[in-house]
Amino acid sequence: KAGVTQTPRYLIKTRGQQVTLSCSPISGHRSVSWYQQTPGQGLQFLFEYFSETQRNKGNFPGRFSGRQFSNSRSEMNVSTLELGDSALYLCASSLEADTDTQYFGPGTRLTVL
Amino acid sequence: QKEVEQDPGPLSVPEGAIVSLNCTYSNSAFQYFMWYRQYSRKGPELLMYTYSSGNKEDGRFTAQVDKSSKYISLFIRDSQPSDSATYLCAMTVSTAGGTSYGKLTFGQGTILTVHP
Numbered sequence: 711k712a713g714v715t716q717t718p719r720y721l722i723k724t725r726g727q728q729v730t731l732s733c734s735p736i737s738g739h740r741s742v743s744w745y746q747q748t749p750g751q752g753l754q755f756l757f758e759y760f761s762e763t764q765r766n767k768g769n770f771p772g773r774f775s776g777r778q779f780s781n782s783r784s785e786m787n788v789s790t791l792e793l794g795d796s797a798l799y800l801c802a803s804s805l806e807a808d809t810d811t812q813y814f815g816p817g818t819r820l821t822v823l
Numbered sequence: 824q825k826e827v828e829q830d831p832g833p834l835s836v837p838e839g840a841i842v843s844l845n846c847t848y849s850n851s852a853f854q855y856f857m858w859y860r861q862y863s864r865k866g867p868e869l870l871m872y873t874y875s876s877g878n879k880e881d882g883r884f885t886a887q888v889d890k891s892s893k894y895i896s897l898f899i900r901d902s903q904p905s906d907s908a909t910y911l912c913a914m915t916v917s918t919a920g921g922t923s924y925g926k927l928t929f930g931q932g933t934i935l936t937v938h939p
Contacts, residue, residue, distance in 0.1 A: 714866070743925035752932060753867075753911065758925025765924035800866055804925070812927060814859075814866035 712737065714803050714815035715726040718758040722821045731818045735782050735803030743812060744776060747798040756799075759784055760806060788820075796822045826838025829912055831880040838939050846930045848911035853928070856888050858897045861909045861932070870910075871897065884911050897910065902937045909934050919925040 715734045735742050736779050744756040744768035755768040759778035776786040782803075788795055798819050829846045836842055844858075855874045859867035871886040873879045881888045887896040895914075899906055912930040916923045 721846075741925055743927075753913075753927075755928070757927045760924065762824040766926055768926065802925075802927075811857075811869055811872055812925070813869065816864075816866045819864075 714801060714813055716799075716801055716815040716818050718818060719816065720819050720821075722823065723791050724823050725791055725793060726740060727791050728787065729791060729820060730785055730787045731799055731801075731820075733784045733786075733801035733803075735784070735801075736813055738805070739803035740782050740806045741804045741810070742778060742782065743802045743804075744784070744786050745800045746770070747800055747817070748796075753800070756786065763814075789811065791822045793822050796820060824847065825931075826853075826928050827912065827914060827930045829932055831931050832935060835936045835938065836902055838902060838904060838937055840937070842902050842906070842935060842937075844897040844899075844910050844912075844933050844935070846895050847893055848895075848914060849861040849892065850916070850928075851890075852916040853893075854917045856886070856895050856922075857913040857927070858884075858886055858912060859911040859929075860906075861911060863908075867911055876919050902935075904932045904937050904939055907936045 717732045741760045744757040747753045758766040762778045773789045778784045798817045800817045801812045804810035804812045827848045856927045858871040861867045876890045883900045885898040909932040913927040
């Protein structure tokens with residue numbers, strides 16, 4: 711079974727721009743969670759989607775948003791990029807239940823100049 | 824204070840050593856505990872998943888949970904250079920009530936180097 715895939719793997723943007731990242735979960739997985747990983751803050755939860763609905767959201771500004779499609783693929787968007795948004799963005803998929811094992815993708819490394 | 828505390832290391836051990844990695848937590852609602860391994864420029868890979876106090880063994884890895892002390896550990900026996908990575912503890916609450924869907928809370932990660 712193919713793992714979680716994320717595109718693109720690397721991205722360079724400038725301040726003020728917006729960016730969209732994509733995540734394809736493991737086949738059959740319906741829950742997708744997004745995390746931001748930085749050296750200073752570690753891995754922090756952004757939000758979780760299930761059946762096209764956001765069920766949970768972390769403590770991030772409204773510039774961070776996401777959505778999920780009917781095939782469970784998910785995208786996250788960051789508008790008005792700031793230098794501090796430079797990070798590794800990881801998505802994880804799980805079957806459906808809240809305590810199901812989460813499997814992570816390789817991440818998208820975003821650099822904001 | 825962070826909900827989950829993990830010594831970032833770095834930890835350097837010789838091949839064959841027993842490695843002990845630890846996390847403490849403050850939220851007594853955490854009921855499910857995981858250990859992930861992350862190689863450089865890769866996503867985290869699940870190593871162990873447990874939800875009860877006590878020990879769980881899988882090959883060279885043993886996960887230990889002590890809910891009364893709010894303390895979890897991962898032991899690696901006969902460590903190998905290929906074990907060199909960042910080890911992350913993670914935990915989540917039971918969602919009776921549905922307030923924590925998909926949210927894992929991670930420790931900062933411990934950087935481990937096993938040298939030949």
